[in-house]
Each structure stands twice: as C-alpha cells, then as structure tokens.
Amino acid sequence: MHFEAFLPLVFVAIFLLLAGVAVVGSLKQQRQAREQLAGLARRLGLELRRQEAKLGFEPPPTVAGRHRNRAVRFFNYTTGSGKSSTTWSAVAATVGGAGGFSLELFPENFVTRIATALGLQDIRVGDPAFDQAFIVRSNDPAYAAAALLPEIRARLLAECSSGARGHLAIKDGEVRYAEAGAFDNEARVTRLAGMLEVVCDLTEVAEVYKV
DSSP: OOGGGGHHHHHHHHHHHHHHHHHHHHHHHHHHHHHHHHHHHHHHTOEEEOOOOBTTBOOOOEEEEEETTEEEEEEEEEESOGGGOEEEEEEEEEOOSOOOOOEEEEEOOHHHHHHHHTTOOOOOOSOHHHHHHEEEEESOHHHHHHHSOHHHHHHHHHHHHTTOOSEEEEETTEEEEEEESOTTOHHHHHHHHHHHHHHHHHHHHHHTOOO
8 A cells, every 4th residue: 555545644643643742731731820829829818719621621710819908819811812812811909999090001122112202101200210111101190100109119120120021000990910921830920929019009009099
C-alpha cells in the first residue's frame, strides 16, 4: 500500500496529539490558577468561590469577601473573541454611595506617549515622579489632582516599580485594577494582592466626591 493512503490517518493522529497537548495544558493552567487563588484567599481571609465544571473544564474561580469593610473580589474576564481575545486578571472593590467620580490611570509607555501627543487627556498632579510614571484621566481633573494624596501616589509608584503596570479605573460603582494574563502566574497574583490596598484607598476617594 502506498504511503499516500496513510496520509489522512497521519493528519488525524497529529491533530489528536495537538488537541491532547492543548487540553493537558489547559487543565494544568486551571489547576495552577486554582492553587494560586486558594493561597491568596487564605492569606487575605477571603473566600475561594468555584463554579461547576463543564465537559471537564472548570470556569475560573473567584476570590471574594470583605477587606477594610468593603466588598472586594479577584476575578478573570475576557475581551475580544477568538484569536483576538484577551484574558484579564482583576481586583476590584465596590464604591459605596452615589459616587459620580471617574478616574483612569495608565502607566506611561511608548503607546501612551503617542496617545498623549494625539490629544489623550493627561492630568498633572504636581509630583514629577508620579506625573512621569502615569497618564491620568478624569471627569473632574481638579478633584483628581487633589484626591491623589501623597500616600496614594507613593503606594502606586511602589506597586508600579514592582511590575504592576496594568489599567486602574474608578468606574461604574467600583475601583478596578486589571492586567492581561491569568491567575496561574504567581508573580501576577502577588501584584494584584498588592494592588488591593490601592484599590481600597481609591474607593474612599470616590465615596467622598461631591458633584
């Protein structure tokens, strides 16, 4: 029998092998993320909340509870779809009260410098180190500049120097910090745990805002 007759079987075997490797890798990532989040929940006195597995795959768990008397959570979400989708890991705290204040902070980089040159808002707070490290946007620039107190700026700079270079926002009744990637990465979990205090600090900033 000619080799060409076996080609379809060879392609099927390769496909099954690659699919098996992908499944094993996905299950390993799930287990690592679950272990990282379980450790995080223990350290912070929060609850690990798991969801029912479907077809052998368990949706990403969350860690939630109260910290500094605020509702907080660590969770994943996805933007985009297909090959263009991105998984994000986030920590968020609920803002009490009416609020109305919005704020976004982006680490200064090549892309944000171009965006700023093209008109992206960048509020200056009068702290050279902070102004150089972050792009700041808000619906109330004066309040944002005054509310980013020295201790908040110092904590943000410290976390940024430790690798926390994601997106921080006060929006839709919560303060959220997010960066691309899953919770299977120990360094990422450590960064988000460190950002929890910043997130809680900023809930206070949002809650005392008066329109």
